[in-house]
Amino acid sequence: MISGGIIIVDINIKIGGEAGQGIQTIGSVLSRTFVRDGFYVYGNQFYLSRVRGGHNYFHIRVSDHPVYTLNEKIDILVALDKQTIPDHIEEVKEGFVLTDESTVGDNADAKIVSVPFTEISKDVSGKKLFSNTVAVGAVFGLLCYDLATLKKFLSETFKSKGDEVVEKNIKAAEAGYDYVRNDKFEGICNYNLNPQPTNRRILINGNDSVGVGALAAGVQFLSAYPMTPSTGVMTRVASHADDFNAVVEQAEDEIAAINMAIGASFAGVRAMTTTSGGGFCLMTEGLGLSGITETPIVIFLGQRPGPATGLPTMTEQGDLNFVLHAAQGEFPRCVLAPRTAKDAFYQTIRAFNIAEKYQIPVLILSDQHLADGLFTYERFDTSGLKINRHLLEDRAVGSDYQRYAITKSGLSPRAIPGQNGALVVADSDEHNEAGHIDQTTDNRIRMNEKRLRKVDGLTDEMQMPAIHGIDGADVSLIGWGSSYGPLAEAVDILNHDEVSINLIHFSDIYPLSHNAASILEGLNTTICVENNATGQFARLLRAELGFEVSKKMLRYDGLPFTPQSVIRELKGMEVI
Structure with a gap:
């Protein structure tokens, strides 16, 4: 993240404007364009729940080293509306503000560079439609950046719309570039970027990583009702469904979505559903159906601040308690919370393997911060991927087959209905080994204990938390899920300043690894960092491991942590 404690190139660009102005x-x-030229990019967006209007922004960080979080310092602020300058100009310490003449208003700050985006667009195309492309060119002009890669990218992006659209976009970018270079900063270059073009890197967000991971895992059925911030998983799988022989069904509601997925899984294909907290409320009865029928299913839940509609386009880690305890009764489940987009890819594949091995629901817990966050990686290595369906072979299925046979491990042999003439019975009532309703007390005890015995084997498979930073630190941050990027960089910055601090970060949330307690017990001052108001993961550590954290750092304003906000909080706690 920080090589030798220093990131040589670290440029932060924020584009602000109204919905519909082309910010995305x-x-x-x-x-x-930056990724193609060999740089690492992290990006994220803040947007309101509306089609037009409101104040939105897109934040991009460009570096020559991998970065997984935003930086609060802005080098270039692009203002497409009047609200951007008063809201964000204080974030621009030593950089510049690029803005259309019409949005300058009464602001007279020396950092403001007025560029007539709209007029330039009209000059080169006859329309104001290309003003956002003018802004892109102006940014590259301010960076003294060669336009070759940008022109190629614009040609590829707009090729389907015809040569005229491609030509107008390129002219608009060139005009914005020339205006800044020739009229504003002739002979002056404020940034030093050295492009190293590559085609080996990818730019991918958390939702797309989950979708691609599901396809790599062999998903053949996905049912969902669209809900921010989870919808991107469904659309990603749908965009490749024909290539992977998969079916994607937009259900009429979340109740239908989870039951469709359970039905598909019962019929023998890998299945999943996607939702957010409000939609998961409607899925809880289906979750219990998966539990008692021991039908594997993967559920992706993109968290956002609740309760009810809450802040539908912002981020929070507020649904952990909910997914741990959802549905009536007691049955095994697994909860995974990816750290980054790359982790989301591999954890999704694990989720399907775990679900089918243990015949349980597996929940992938993400949030808007990870779902929409753009990460740069070398192409994912898929050479070691394994898919194990844990299904009986035909020769192992006989007339005496029992779907819920009691075993020492709690894992019963799973066959597909109709396989080799076997009768596969499932029931949402308590049932016996053959799957038929049996409400006797002795049977209830045997079947309940059988299902719960799976937890022992499942716990053995849970991964230990990642440890980042120095060993034996005086202070240890404890985090989970999408907070990894900002926490790890905060630790890097502080370690570079010779502060004794490290990070213990969990991605396998429930059940916790058998050996997690041994790591936690050896720590000194511990601070659990969470994007919620009640410290839900700290509560889980206490309940499951008997471990009590020293302090909590909680953020619940709908925004993610940044390295700078973490360091400010630590100083306020007087622990560093």
Whole structure:
């Protein structure tokens, strides 16, 4: 993250404006162009729940080293609306503000560089439609950056819309570039970037990583009702469904979505559903159905601040308690919370393997911060991926087959209905080994204990937390899920300043690894860092491991942590 404690190139660009002004287009074009030229990009966006209007922004960080979080310091602020400058100009300490003449208003700050985006767009195309491309060119002009890769990217992006659209976009970018270079900063270069073009890196967000991971795991059925911030998983799988022989069904509601997925899994295919907290409320009865029928299913839950509609486009880690205890009764489940987009890819594959091995629901717990966050990686290594369906072979299925046979491990042999003539019976009532309803007390005890015995084997498979930073630190941050990037960089910055601190970070949330307690017990001052108001993971550590953290650092304003915000909080706690 920080090589030798220093990131040589670290440029932060924020584009602010109203919904409908092309903020995502600018952010995407800039991000993908930089990645093609060999830089690492991390990006994320803040957007309101509306189609037009409101104040939104897209934040991009460009570096020559891998970065997994945003930096609060802004080098270039692109203002497409009047609200951007008063809201964000204080974040621009030593950089510049690029803004259309119409949005300058009464601001007279020396950092403001007025560029007539709209007028330039009209001059080169006859329309103001290309003003956001003018802004992209202006950013590259301010960076003294060669336009070759940008032109190629624009050509590829707009090729389907015809040569005229491609030509106008390129002219708009060139005009914005020339205006800044020739009219504003002739002979002056404020940034030193050295592109090293590559085609080996990918730019991918958390949702796309989960979707691609599901396809790599062999998912053949996905049912969901669209809900921010989880919808991207469904659309990613749908975009490749034909290539992977998969079916994607947009259900009428979340109740239908989870029951469709359970039905598909019962019929023998790998199945999943996606939702957010509000949708998962409707899925809880289906979750219990998966539990008692021992039908494997993967559920992706993208968290956002609740309760009810809450803040539908912002981030929070507020649903951990909910997923741990959802549905009536007691049955095994597994909860995974990926750290990064790359981790999301591999954890999704694990989720399917765990679900089918233990015949349980597995929940992948993400949030808006990870779902929409753009990460740069070398292409994922898939050479070691394994898919194990844990299904009986035909020769092992006979007339005496019992779907819920009691075993020492709690794992019963799983056959597909109709396989080799076997009768496969499932029931949401308590049932006997053959799957038929049996409400006797002795049977209830045997079947309940059989299901719960799976937890022992499952716990053995849970991964230990990642440890980042120096050994034997005076202070240890404890985090989980999407907070890894900002926490790890905060530790790097402080270690570089000779502060004794490290990070213990969990991605396998439930059940916790047998050996996790041995790591925690050897720590000194511990601070559990969470994007919620009640310290839900700290509560889980206490309940499951008997471990009490020293302090909690909680954020619940809908925004993610940054390295700078973490360091400020630590100083306020007087632990560093």
